Amino acid sequence: MALALEGIRVLDLSRLLPGPYCSMILADLGAEVIKIEEPNWGDPTRWTPPRAKHTGIAFLMLNRNKKSVTLNLKQPQGVDVFRRLAQRADVILEGFRPGVVDQLGIGYEEIKRLNPRIIYCSLSGYGQDGPYSHRSGHDLNYIALAGALGLTADERGRPVIPATQLADLGGAMAATIAILAALLARERLGRGQYIDVALLDAALSLLPVAAASVFAGRSLPVGGRFGLNGLFPFYYVYETKDGRYLAVAPLEPKFWQNLCRALGRPDLSEKQFAQGEERRALFDELRRLFLTKSLNEWREILDRADVCCEPVLSLEEALHHPQIKYRQVVAEMPHADEGKVKLLTLPFKLSETPATIRTPAPRLGQHTETILRELGYTDKQIRDLNKAGVTKAKGGSVRHLLTKVLLKIVGE
Template sequence: MNKPLEGIKILDLSRVLAGPLGSMQLADLGAEVIRIEAPEGKDDIRHWWPFVDEESTYYLSANRNKKSVTINLKKDEGKALFKKMASKADVIIENFKTGTLDRLGLGYETLKQLKEDIILCSVTGYGQTGPYKNLPGYDPVIQAVGGLMDITGHPDSEATRVGTPVVDIMTSHYVAISILAALRKRDMNGDGERIDLSLLDIQVASLGNIVSSYLLKGHISKRMGNAHGNITPYETFQCADKPIMVAAGNDRMFYQLTEMMGHPEWKEDPRFKTNADRIENRTELRELLESEFVKKGADEWEELLSSAMIPCGPVNNVEQVFNHPQVRARQMVQNSSHPTLGEIKTVRNPIKFTNTRVEATSHPPILGEHTEDILMDYGLSEKEIRVLKENGVI
């Protein structure tokens, strides 16, 4: 069965998370993604705890459906080898510090001479321009600088980073989206493209309604814990056993909530009749709701409120997530075979087509696993490959 990106060749020079996650999405959709790594394996993500045998679970999470070739780009022979591969590639992804690719003699203008319609996607912390362009940018730093940390956490606590590397994850989506758009543009007019993605730009753009509230109203949002600044009740409540998240996003849902809790009089209370009223009197409303939620378990409340189509759910840990009946029904875990680990489990790509299966067809590659096979595909002989190895080029 053909996949949407079959026939597209991507050379992935990126490391750690944002770039590799983006190229993995493209690999899941059928692109041939070849990781280009240093022979000594300098990608930090390969060395991050925890490990299964000697393989980092962090690395395994971001690199399925790819191949791995080792090339020393600091050596002239390595640069020549990379150029040979680039001349037949559609896309190159990199996340070196700004200017590094140019200093290596492998910048966009050089790549265009090798292949006029090449697409180069560069991912950096702060972008290719501006006073911060040469600084490194890691996810938690960008969460801080980009405003996300300031609005995350409880009002009386310190600013808090989101529990996952959410800026890297969001950036990976823009990696895939921008490359798909560039490929579409190339199909229409034959032009290549230089893509400049900044983690900070993406974080700022992803503040959503927080940005709109500031730009249009001058409102500076503050931390509100699990509550919502513009809607209530839209937060967690402690039940008899564990917390539950309730998102009564409109008046109808709130009225249904009062019925389910056995207090229909609350919807007639002038303090709570509209969302604006509830925002103004959120402290009093929360106290009333808390006194009721602690009378039943979270699962019991979920069943009761869901029957009235009120969005809600218990606060699950990751084990509970993968035991959740909906997650199991959606088959969000998939198995694949690994040459040293045997059968491994990974989370499934969430895209579900009607006519195309999106799944793990190959394991995250061991460092340099495909070097010899791919170089032979490019016409190198076994002797030439042996010499390159002896000289530390691959």
């Protein structure tokens, strides 16, 4: 079976979520992704709970289809190995703070001299330049600064932390798109290029409608309601008699009219865009109506009425939903250490070059010796690199002890 990115080699220096999610997409599409990991610990998601049997479940999800090479980039021999790898690579992905790769001697300008066709993508919190470029942060910080967190609120008006990492995943998607665009451009230009992705920028890019409202002169206070963020009764979440919830979204007038008829209140059809007190009264009436029946009763009624309405499911319920099962969104793969592992597939279907999950997440350093031999290293040279701590950890027992202590601290 043909794979869209077959023949493309990616060196992935990133850890945790944003970079690995980007390279996961590239790997599923057929790229050879070589995950460069520090010999002592590797990617922290390897040991961060919750875990399957031995490995963090996030690592298993994000690192399928990848190869693992352990390399100490603080040693000159490690830098030399990386440079030799870079000469044969198409893409480099890194997630360090700005300037770190230059200090290590593996920054874009250095690698570009060795391989002018390299596509070098840097993922950072605030970007490679600007007054915040060297500031530390995580997803929550980025969505706060981008104004995204301020657009959510609970009943008391307090910002609500989203259930997923918007900036991290938005940045990963942006990096993926940029890398694919750069690969296509390379076919025309004959050379690679540098990509600067800021997770802050990515978070802001996910707010086109809200930003357009601000550009138009509208004020959006922290925790305030606007547009499709809880301002309108026809785009809202309502509680049912049994304590469950319905996501009701009859945005178009025809669907709103269908809803009003299904509720036995056709007289409400003219009040879809009611303002002020009339809107508050409409909210109150809809809340009252939805509390008169259970979730399943409403589903049966509204499914027949052709209304944009779905139940609010738990993730466990969603993963067993017949539509999600039919779309094969969940895949299962055997893993040598973990048994059968369930994974989410990519959210699109390609008719000629489908994305596939071919191999499970690798053990730490599983492919180091194989890759070194491909680069021309002899068995003696490989042993010397191991002894010098370039490709293998020193003091493994200490590492094991520290891991156990950390796991106890975080509650596993």
